[in-house]
Amino acid sequence: MENYYKHLQLEYFRKNKYRVWIALAALTILMIATFFTSINLGRAYIGPRDIAYVILGRLFAREDILSLLDETTSAIIWDIRLPRILCAFFVGGGLAVSGTIFQSVLMNPMADSYTMGVSTGAAFGASIAIYLNIMAMGFAIPITAAAFLGAVLTLCIVMTLSKVRGYLSPVNLILSGIIVSSILSAGVTLIKNAAGENVGAIVGWMMGSLSSSSWSEVFLVLPVTALGTLIPTYFANSLNLLSLGDEEARFLGVDPEKSRRIFLTAASMITAACVSVSGIIGFVGLIVPHMLRLVLGADNRKLIPFSMLLGGELLLVADTVARVLLRMEIPVGVITTMLGGPFFLFIFIRKNRRRYV
Amino acid sequence: MYKISNVNFFIGKRLILKDLSFSIRQGEIFTIIGPNGSGKTTLLKLLTGFYKPSSGEILLDGIDIRMMTPKALSQKLSVISQNVNIQFPFTCFEVVMMGRNPKLANNQKPSKRDMDVVIWAMEKTNTLQYWDRLITELSGGEKQRIMLARTLAQETPYILLDEAFSDMDMHYVIKSMKLLRELVEQKGVTVVNIVHDLNLVYHFSDSVLLLNGGKIERLGHRVEVMKKENIEKTFKIRVESIKGRGMLILP
Numbered sequence: 001m002e003n004y005y006k007h008l009q010l011e012y013f014r015k016n017k018y019r020v021w022i023a024l025a026a027l028t029i030l031m032i033a034t035f036f037t038s039i040n041l042g043r044a045y046i047g048p049r050d051i052a053y054v055i056l057g058r059l060f061a062r063e064d065i066l067s068l069l070d071e072t073t074s075a076i077i078w079d080i081r082l083p084r085i086l087c088a089f090f091v092g093g094g095l096a097v098s099g100t101i102f103q104s105v106l107m108n109p110m111a112d113s114y115t116m117g118v119s120t121g122a123a124f125g126a127s128i129a130i131y132l133n134i135m136a137m138g139f140a141i142p143i144t145a146a147a148f149l150g151a152v153l154t155l156c157i158v159m160t161l162s163k164v165r166g167y168l169s170p171v172n173l174i175l176s177g178i179i180v181s182s183i184l185s186a187g188v189t190l191i192k193n194a195a196g197e198n199v200g201a202i203v204g205w206m207m208g209s210l211s212s213s214s215w216s217e218v219f220l221v222l223p224v225t226a227l228g229t230l231i232p233t234y235f236a237n238s239l240n241l242l243s244l245g246d247e248e249a250r251f252l253g254v255d256p257e258k259s260r261r262i263f264l265t266a267a268s269m270i271t272a273a274c275v276s277v278s279g280i281i282g283f284v285g286l287i288v289p290h291m292l293r294l295v296l297g298a299d300n301r302k303l304i305p306f307s308m309l310l311g312g313e314l315l316l317v318a319d320t321v322a323r324v325l326l327r328m329e330i331p332v333g334v335i336t337t338m339l340g341g342p343f344f345l346f347i348f349i350r351k352n353r354r355r356y357v
Numbered sequence: 358m359y360k361i362s363n364v365n366f367f368i369g370k371r372l373i374l375k376d377l378s379f380s381i382r383q384g385e386i387f388t389i390i391g392p393n394g395s396g397k398t399t400l401l402k403l404l405t406g407f408y409k410p411s412s413g414e415i416l417l418d419g420i421d422i423r424m425m426t427p428k429a430l431s432q433k434l435s436v437i438s439q440n441v442n443i444q445f446p447f448t449c450f451e452v453v454m455m456g457r458n459p460k461l462a463n464n465q466k467p468s469k470r471d472m473d474v475v476i477w478a479m480e481k482t483n484t485l486q487y488w489d490r491l492i493t494e495l496s497g498g499e500k501q502r503i504m505l506a507r508t509l510a511q512e513t514p515y516i517l518l519d520e521a522f523s524d525m526d527m528h529y530v531i532k533s534m535k536l537l538r539e540l541v542e543q544k545g546v547t548v549v550n551i552v553h554d555l556n557l558v559y560h561f562s563d564s565v566l567l568l569n570g571g572k573i574e575r576l577g578h579r580v581e582v583m584k585k586e587n588i589e590k591t592f593k594i595r596v597e598s599i600k601g602r603g604m605l606i607l608p
Contacts, residue, residue, distance in 0.1 A: 107444055237463060241455060243445050247407055247438055252511075253431035253459035297491075298445035 020302060023295060027309045034313060038320040039081050046077060054078050079214070084323075085316060087213035087221060088332075091278045092315020093308035094225035094270040099285025100292075100307045101232055101267040104243035104300055105260055106170045112285035113271035115174055116264075117158050117181035118151050122275035124184040125150020127191045127202050134198045143205065144220065144276045151272030154180060159264070169246070208281040208333020210319050217277045224273035228266045229308045236300040239263055243300070281333040283340030284311055290347050358383050359404065359515075359547075364413035366399060373399050374571045377413070381564070384545045386537065388558050388579075391568035392592055397551045398439060400568065401519050404549060405436045417515075431459035434515035435508040441500075443492050449503050450488040453479055456510030478509035481536060483529075497524030505533055509540075516540070517549045530554075534561040555596070559583050559603040567591055 039051050050069055054077040057065035066074060099112040106115065113119045129146030158180050162172035188206075192199050232239065238259040241249040246256040274281075288311045289303060296302045315336065322332040359381035366374040374396045381387045389397045402408040403415060406422045415422045417433060425433070435456070443452070456478070457471045467475075479485040482502045487495065492503060501524050508516055516537070522530045538561060540546040552558050558565060558579070565582040567575040569591050575582045585598045597605040 104445070109444055235463065237458070240447070240451075241458060244441070244443055244455075247405075247436075248441060250407060250427045251405065251431055251434075251436040251438075252455055253428040255427045293446055297451070298447045299451065 019296060023306065024309075027306070027313060031309065031313055031316075034316050034320070035085065038085050038316060039077060041320060041324045042076075042081065044073070044076050046073060046081075051077060055082075083215045083218050084210055084213040084319070086218045087277060088210050088316045088319040089312035090218070090221045090225045091210065091274045091281065092284055092318075093312035094221065094228065094274040095281060095285040095315070096288035096307035096311025097225070097229050097232070097304055098267040098270040098274070099311075100289040100300065100303050101239065101263050102285070103289055104239050105263050105267070106174055107243060107245060108170070108174065109290070110286070111174065113267070113275075114181065114282075116177040116268070117154050117184065118177075118268050118271045119275050119280060120181040120184045120188070121154025122147040122151035122272055123206055123280060124154075124187050126205055126276065126279075127188045130202050130205060131191050131195050134195060134201060144217070147276030148220075148272045151268065151275060154184065155264070155268040155272075205279050207331035208279040208336075209322075209329070209331045210278050211323075211329055213277065221273045221277045225270055225308070228270035228273075229304060232263055232266050233301065233304045235259065235262060236304055239300040239304075240298070243298070279331075279333065281315070282337040283344065284315055284336055287340045287344055287347075288314065290344070294347070358418060359549075360416040360419075361404075362413055362416075364403065364410045364415065366396075366403060366408065367411045368399075372571060374403070377573060379566065379573065379576055381547060381549060383547055384541055385563035386541055386548045386550060386561060387564050387566065388550045388552055388562040389566045389568060390552065390555070390558055391574070395568045396571040397568055398519055401436075401517055401549065401551055402438075405434065405438075405517055406430050428459060431511070431513075433513055434517055435511035435513040436517045437501075437504045437508055437519065437521035439519045441504060443500075446491040446493050448488065449479075449484060449490055449492055449495070449506075450475070452492050452503055453484075453506045453510050456507040459511060459513075474512060475506075475510050478506040481509060482506040482533070498526060498529060501525055502529060502533075505536075509536075514545070515547050515549070519551045520553065521550075523553070530557065537561070555583065555588065555606065556603040 036048055036051060040046055040048065050073055053065050053068055054074055056062065057074075058078055095113070102111045102113060102116060103109050108115070126143050126147040128150075129141040129143045133140050133143075158173065158176050161176040161180070162169065164172065188202075192202050195202055238249070238254045241252050241254045242256060242259055242263070244252075249256045249259075288307050292303055292306050292310060296306060315332070318335045318339070319332045322330045322335050361380065362378045364374060364377045365372065377400070389400060391397050399408065403410055404422075406415075406425060409423055417425070422430070447455075453475050454467060454471070457467055457475065460471070461467065476485065479488060482505050484499070484502050484506050487499065487503070492500065495503065501521060505521065508518075508521075522533050525533065534557060537546075537548050537550075541548060550562070552561075562579045564577065565575075565579045566573065567582050567587060574591055575587050583598075583604065585596055588594070588596050588604065595607040597607060599605060
């Protein structure tokens with residue numbers, strides 16, 4: 001019997017480690033391949049050697065390496081494709097991480113940043129900014145900042161509304177999220193209506209695209225996403241317990257109020273940064289955690305960092321397809337939703353078959 | 358030891374529990390019975406510290422339960438509440454290992470001893486063969502055995518159960534009850550238990566609290582409380598008392 005236990009312990013850890021390492025290796029190889037392919041693809045041909053030269057030259061400020069290339073190629077790589085690729089990666093990763101966190105905190109595998117109204121808040125902020133800019137007030141309001149502000153304000157409103165006697169419940173969060181989200185959607189429609197002929201600018205922004213990504217967008221989304229992934233990963237064990245509900249979390253030694261605040265803030269900040277950079281990109285936040293749970297299980301210590309990697313990878317692929325597939329660019333939000341929707345249905349059906357009713 | 362003094366509990370304007378005062382001794386099985394809506398679950402949630410009493414106080418080993426942090430409480434008492442619904446595909450092993458959380462610092466790796474305790478708990482509840490299965494794919498009774506294993510793994514001096522065996526078959530109900538008795542006798546654990554099956558209450562309790570309409574109807578030794586007239590009056594049923602053997606419920 002003693003031997004059986006030893007065997008079991010070893011088996012358990014070996015199996016889990018295997019899966020984690022295989023998944024990590026596969027994702028890393030895939031990421032490197034996608035990264036180079038994505039820089040390579042596009043209207044102008046760019047070889048792998050050019051890419052290496054530009055990156056090395058810029059990172060170490062070596063003029064002698066840079067001078068090996070002509071300036072147009074250098075500019076296409078450094079000023080256009082590289083920031084867009086980084087944006088795609090971090091926006092995708094960020095949306096996936098926030099989806100994983102929202103699902104666990106709200107105890108609902110169907111939740112994502114839309115459930116809490118945070119994304120709609122960002123869209124509302126952006127719409128107002130675009131509208132005011134069209135009306136030409138003499139100065140331009142930065143759309144990104146407005147979207148960010150909209151998202152953060154919405155989070156504050158939703159969290160205040162869900163409080164009953166100082167107590168925050170997942171059901172309340174979902175309900176008030178949906179209510180606030182509907183009100184804000186109506187607001188967006190109103191602004192679109194008021195914009196008249198210029199409605200295209202708002203619609204275009206909301207469709208979800210990474211085509212306007214530059215280094216300033218990278219510098220917004222990268223630090224927020226990185227911090228928003230690292231901090232929750234560090235506390236991921238409490239998130240596991242929180243995903244069983246307030247009572248269970250408490251009985252197992254976690255203060256549900258305190259830890260929920262950490263996770264909701266992190267996930268909402270990520271969402272705000274992502275939406276403000278790229279507009280509305282659906283389904284990444286919903287699907288990635290589900291895909292990962294099939295392979296790695298429900299442990300958030302693994303799920304959160306892997307969400308970052310897989311989400312980033314998926315959006316990078318989708319954005320590259322959006323960029324090069326047709327002669328004109330397709331909004332990447334359309335691609336993620338059109339591919340993600342059916343895939344999600346597949347997971348949904350599969351899961352229902354395996355469950356006791 | 359639990360000391361409950363003058364506890365009232367309101368939800369909105371409705372008084373759920375009225376002026377309760379009693380104590381629970383160390384090392385006994387204390388069973389709470391009563392009709393639906395009599396306040397059993399509310400009382401248990403007050404004892405776990407999840408609800409705060411509207412007035413009065415609850416002392417756990419002399420400390421006001423409101424003053425204790427979740428971490429400190431989770432080292433004192435383990436709880437199985439009604440209808441626990443886990444949404445995410447944790448393995449059974451992971452769920453039982455969560456019972457060790459109160460003893461571990463954030464991100465601390467489980468030691469050899471933690472592993473041994475988890476395996477012991479799963480063996481005691483006959484769930485070790487499920488260790489790799491997902492909690493979302495188990496049946497109700499199997500899930501409850503996993504929850505019991507998690508409670509054992511928590512190694513607390515108090516165990517609070519709210520109809521924790523309701524979905525198990527009779528074999529496992531009796532096995533689990535005997536297991537609790539064993540813990541009480543060998544480790545001096547205190548068990549507070551909500552049970553509906555009057556026969557089980559008779560056989561596996563020391564003290565019984567009969568609750569009705571948020572008030573104490575009867576409290577005392579099981580034989581004193583589980584009398585024909587008390588049960589018939591409170592539950593509005595007919596029973597036949599079999600001397601030393603429990604109770605037969607007549608339709």
